[in-house]
Amino acid sequence: MSTPLIHIEHIARTYEMGGETVHALRDVSLDIHPNEYVALMGPSGSGKSTLMNILGCLDTPSSGVYTFKGLDVNEMTDDDLAEIRNKEIGFVFQTFNLLPRATALKNIELPLIYSGVSSEERKERAIKALEDVGLGDRMLHRPNELSGGQRQRVAAARALVTKPSIILADEPTGNLDTKTGIEIMKLFQDLWSKGNTVILVTHEEDIARHARRIIRIRDGKVESDTINPNPVTKFELP
């Protein structure tokens, strides 16, 4: 078996809230290998987003070990973490998180600005990424001039433009109707089949059925971690 992309061991994350300690994650251990397609499931408040933020180096665990590509994340400085987020991770959020004043193209160029890509190359790659998600004709539209599904595709293009090792999507279909949700899932399926690693948070069984591995979380702990015996590969629009 290949070396894991992500290795976490006995991870915990606590928050101090008015003298009380909130245990968002209690004791989570996981290995995720390249080109896996994982769905993180669990009830609201179970710690899915917390885990996702830690995996994406947006947050650091209160205790436990996290190695990303063999590197100890706990040892890293804030700038190192920023660099990992920039080069290795592509986030897709439930609320899209696009910059409202910037055009689709500018939004996609953002991560490339922070990795120091020249402006011509930035533009070229952003156009390509936008065409790859089927929005080549919407380059100069601002987020409020796009539909929800289109916005999420712009967000996906932005996540992909740096060619990251891993796509982290926190409820990417949560704000979309079923039809546009399926479009996004098809996009993830394509990415995965091209060799990308995809981790997806959802609480919808229908969405999770697309993944190859399903991890269920409850009360900040892994409840089950199973291979999905028959993943959905066909996308029929209802």
Add this chain to the structure above:
Amino acid sequence: MIRIGEIQESIRIAFEGLQANKLRSFLTTLGVVIGITFVILMGWFLNGLDTALESTVNLLGTDVMYIDKWSWSGGQNWRKTMQRKNITYQQAMEFCNSMKTAEVSLPEAHKWGTTVKERGRTITGISVIGVPYSYSQLPAGTILYGRFFSQFEDEYSTNVTVLGYGVAKALFPEGDAIGRTIKIGGRTFEIIGVIIKRGTMMMDFVDNQVIIPISTFFGIYGMTGRSISVAVKAGSAEKLDEVRAESTGLMRSIRNVPPGEEEDFSINETETFKEQVETLRLATWGIGIGLTLLSFIVGIIGIMNIMFVSVTERTKEIGIRKSLGAKSSSILTQFLVESASLCLVGALIAFTFCSVVIAVAVHLVPEADFLTPYVPPQLILIAAIVSIIVGILAGIVPAMRASALDPVEALRYES
């Protein structure tokens, strides 16, 4: 390391922000606008003052001194000066004949506030100056056109005159003064030359004079009852000390000033003007700096406030940028560039405003001609640098707050 792309991006964001909030931006930059206006106007005035000083020094010559009953700088005991005896023509001539170290020394007789007439036109407030022909060797005797009078004309008390620039300009704007006649002290004089323009704000009277041979002068106005000035040209700035020492000694002995007693005459030099300008400069700084600092403090508070608002409004954006790999330094730069841009726009407004004010002021007040009718270019650079510094000062605390935001918290923020 901050990359060029990030700075360009920051500038773009900054100007987007400014455009989105035009009125708010304008109001917050007002303090900076006023501050920079003070900086520009102060710099402009001081610059003009320097130019005026320089041209005054040039017109007198740095190596020329005037021995006078009066001190140019005032400042001394007025009554004591009043009690000084006149310098007589005999004393002046004795001085000039004995003077060894100076290149030129000559007596000057002045008659203030006379009138001259030309074909029925009269101009008043004119000084008549009687000098020997050697006056042409002084910077003050430099001819614009025509010629100076000769030794012969001087010795024979000829009625010839050389006009100051102001007089020539007033009477003969076409520049055709030579060969014409004017009436000075009731007598008719032939105009043989015109002196270059020498006047500046501090010395504008020097152009309103007519120069005649000193013997002719005494023929009209008499030799007694006036104090003669002695102009002494050292020949070079290095010889000034030597010439000053000889002049003092010589004049003391001619006027019988007992050893140990104060001189009863003044040696006036261009240094005197430098002191006056220095006083004016200090006054300008004194008033200007206070007002400037005050408006910058107001400006900094305003901009800091608006930057805090901007950071709060854009908490989510900061979270998004951090999630995409922006380092704290990138966020810091973004907000510093934004507040510096805000101030730079303020400087631009101030610059435009000052350009108009300066052009109008110089146009309306002819006496202000020692000031440039435009903002001196070096001030544009200074204003830009000052505004950027002010912007960074005002932006540093909000920018640090923005850069220190926790990415998860920031992403969670809902406006």
